[in-house]
Amino acid sequence: MHAANKGFGKVLAVHIGVIAGFFILQFIVPPFHAAMLTRIMVLATYAIGYNILLGYTGLMSLGHAMFFATGLYAAGLSVIYYGLPPLEALLLAILLSAVMSAAMGAITLRTSGVFFLIVTMIFSQVFFLTTLYFNVITGGEEGLVLTRYLKPISLGLFSVELTDSAVKYNFALIIFAIAFLFSLWLTRSPVGRVLVAIRENEERAEMLGYNIYKYKLLAFTMSGTISGMAGAAYALAFAYIGSALASILYSINPLLWTLLGGAGTTIGPIIGTGLMIYIIDFTSGITTSYLIVVGVTLMLLVLAFPPGIVGAIRRRWLRWLP
Numbered sequence: 641m642h643a644a645n646k647g648f649g650k651v652l653a654v655h656i657g658v659i660a661g662f663f664i665l666q667f668i669v670p671p672f673h674a675a676m677l678t679r680i681m682v683l684a685t686y687a688i689g690y691n692i693l694l695g696y697t698g699l700m701s702l703g704h705a706m707f708f709a710t711g712l713y714a715a716g717l718s719v720i721y722y723g724l725p726p727l728e729a730l731l732l733a734i735l736l737s738a739v740m741s742a743a744m745g746a747i748t749l750r751t752s753g754v755f756f757l758i759v760t761m762i763f764s765q766v767f768f769l770t771t772l773y774f775n776v777i778t779g780g781e782e783g784l785v786l787t788r789y790l791k792p793i794s795l796g797l798f799s800v801e802l803t804d805s806a807v808k809y810n811f812a813l814i815i816f817a818i819a820f821l822f823s824l825w826l827t828r829s830p831v832g833r834v835l836v837a838i839r840e841n842e843e844r845a846e847m848l849g850y851n852i853y854k855y856k857l858l859a860f861t862m863s864g865t866i867s868g869m870a871g872a873a874y875a876l877a878f879a880y881i882g883s884a885l886a887s888i889l890y891s892i893n894p895l896l897w898t899l900l901g902g903a904g905t906t907i908g909p910i911i912g913t914g915l916m917i918y919i920i921d922f923t924s925g926i927t928t929s930y931l932i933v934v935g936v937t938l939m940l941l942v943l944a945f946p947p948g949i950v951g952a953i954r955r956r957w958l959r960w961l962p
Contacts, residue, residue, distance in 0.1 A: 737868020783882025902948025
């Protein structure tokens with residue numbers, strides 16, 4: 641018991657250290673990199689949500705852009721058309737994302753394997769096309785800017801504006817920290833252990849008496865809700881919503897970020913997201929054919945680290961990493 645507590649102490653220290661590191665970096669890095677880190681934290685939250693489904697439950701989805709966009713549009717449209725303050729819009733987006741993910745999970749989990757992959761992609765594409773069709777409301781491909789609609793966030797005796805870069809950074813940090821610590825808790829919880837058992841051997845987990853469908857639906861709902869929270873954070877932090885953020889690319893991105901960093905690790909999605917965003921930013925400044933360079937770089941990284949960067953580190957050196 642003492643060894644287990646000591647091991648968890650190291651794990652918790654690493655996670656608190658990551659959050660503290662992001663907090664300290666805002667006082668050190670130039671404004672450009674602070675803006676990049678803000679984006680990385682929001683999108684890493686998305687990858688953390690996706691990792692619950694892929695990394696811990698073993699279900700690969702190509703429809704998570706639907707949940708990201710549900711949060712995005714729920715927050716953005718409620719701010720524009722109903723004048724909701726940012727925090728209320730965020731809570732509404734989380735609630736609607738939970739409902740949407742539970743409903744979609746109840747349908748898509750009736751399938752498995754490649755059929756699950758295809759069905760999730762189809763539903764996501766329907767959602768994407770819907771945002772284009774109702775472009776009068778959603779703004780379609782051009783999107784809508786929220787800047788003049790965003791109200792200050794009231795914090796007791798004072799209020800802060802999300803248009804301020806420091807407020808934006810710390811707002812993204814809080815959202816990220818919530819998802820990050822939740823994923824750590826999940827790995828240590830009985831539910832998380834059952835999800836891993838399903839990932840490793842679904843038939844054996846079912847033989848042990850676990851309701852596989854119920855646990856998969858729970859994982860799907862948690863994953864979609866965190867993804868929706870990330871989408872809402874994106875809308876509020878960057879004051880923009882648009883159909884491009886509901887496209888198939890935003891279903892593929894969290895898959896790549898998770899695989900690159902290490903599926904089934906709590907830190908992997910953050911490493912994968914940050915690395916990929918910086919690679920794209922760096923190469924796009926050098927050549928217009930940057931996607932070729934990005935593709936080759938990612939291919940080499942995956943060949944060098946088949947279980948992902950953090951997965952390889954855990955396998956070779958730090959086996960206690962969750």
